[in-house]
Every structure is written in C-alpha cells, then in structure tokens.
Amino acid sequence: MSETANGRVPLSAPESEDYESAEHTSVSPDSTKKSKKKLLIIVAAALVLLAGGGFVAWKKSSLFQTTVKSHLDTKGKFSALNTPILLGIPTIISNLDSGDGHPVYVKLTAKVEVLGASNEASLQDKVPEIQDMFQTYLHETRAQDIRGNGIYRLREAMLRRLRANMAPLQVTNLYLVEFLVQ
Known part of the structure; x- marks a missing residue:
C-alpha cells in the first residue's frame, strides 16, 4: 500500500471490493434459507402448543359443565x-x-x-x-x-x-x- 502526500493510505478499488464482498458473504442465501426454516419450525411448534392448550382448556370447561349439570335436578337447582x-x-x-x-x-x-x-x-x-x-x-x-x-x-x-x-x-x-x- 502506498501512502499519499498527506500520509493517508488511499482506498484502492480492490480493498473496497474486499470490504463489499465480505459484507455480502456474511449473509449468504443459504443462511437466510436456514433461518427461515428455523423460524417456520418455531412458529409451527408454538401454534401446536397453543392449539393443544386451547383444546385442554375447552375439555376442562366442558367437563366442569357436565359435572355441574349432573348435580342439578330438573328445575335447575342442586339436587x-x-x-x-x-x-x-x-x-x-x-x-x-x-x-x-x-x-x-x-x-x-x-x-x-x-x-x-x-x-x-x-x-x-x-x-x-x-x-x-x-x-x-x-x-x-x-x-x-x-x-x-x-x-x-x-x-x-x-x-x-x-x-x-x-x-x-x-x-x-x-x-x-x-x-x-x-
């Protein structure tokens, strides 16, 4: 690298290209595909967990209602x-x-x-x-x-x-x- 009269090192085209190419290689198309896959898997797992939790909550509430209904007589009062x-x-x-x-x-x-x-x-x-x-x-x-x-x-x-x-x-x-x- 050569210095200029003022003591600075000029940016040459090849060095700036290396800088830009390093910038582009840090995020390659393969890594974006992998991160999208991971995100998709995480979202799918979260949806499955939410659906399972909702189903359990729904079953518990219906179980509670049938238990209460079995203890009620025909007039709606507790037997x-x-x-x-x-x-x-x-x-x-x-x-x-x-x-x-x-x-x-x-x-x-x-x-x-x-x-x-x-x-x-x-x-x-x-x-x-x-x-x-x-x-x-x-x-x-x-x-x-x-x-x-x-x-x-x-x-x-x-x-x-x-x-x-x-x-x-x-x-x-x-x-x-x-x-x-x-």
Whole structure:
C-alpha cells in the first residue's frame, strides 16, 4: 500500500471490493434459507402448543359443565340427593369386654355423613339401627383394642358396618364427636 502526500493510505478499488464482498458473504442465501426454516419450525411448534392448550382448556370447561349439570335436578337447582347430610347419633354409653371382670366403659357421640337421602327426617328411622350396631360392636371390643391408633381402627370398622347396613344410601364418613374411655 502506498501512502499519499498527506500520509493517508488511499482506498484502492480492490480493498473496497474486499470490504463489499465480505459484507455480502456474511449473509449468504443459504443462511437466510436456514433461518427461515428455523423460524417456520418455531412458529409451527408454538401454534401446536397453543392449539393443544386451547383444546385442554375447552375439555376442562366442558367437563366442569357436565359435572355441574349432573348435580342439578330438573328445575335447575342442586339436587338434595347429592348434598351430604350429617345425621347426629345420640350419646351411647357401653361397657367393653374386659375379660378380667373389671368394668371398662365407653362414652361415644358420633355423626354420620350420608349421601342419597332427601332430608335428615328420612334418616331418623335408621338411628336405632345405627345405635344397636355401635352397641354390639363396642361390647365385642376389648379395652386394649382401642389404645393408641386403635380408635382409628375402631372408626374404620364401624364405618364398614355402617356402609353395609345402609347399603342403598352412601355413607361417606363417620365423625367421632366424643369418645371417652373410663
């Protein structure tokens, strides 16, 4: 490269061509095709994800609506058969099987959660049967059977018996409101 009188290097045509050719080679037609392909793939994937999310949201909303519709009666009100009823069982005092002649007493108050009944009054005729079932089961139980988590096992056994005795109705839970062993 030759310098001019003022000390500058003149731009020659070949150097400027190299500059322009370098400019053109940095973005070749092949690279623009590749970037367009990548962009197209990304857009297609995003559309598929959006469509899938929309479908899931639509299905969930229709599932919710069918669930709500199944709980509605013909007048558009929630059916009384699908609302749980808490049936209060009066306090029961029973003696346990001690085996050694020493009396052990249990005081029990419970509530039974029932589905499938129209109202609590329709369940009141079942209360004596439930009390008899509780008394019979408690007479068979020993004091050492209800120590520790034995109360949980007692509750589960009573719940199984309740479900069997009240078969057309669905017993969902048994709440032991008061349980005292003396």
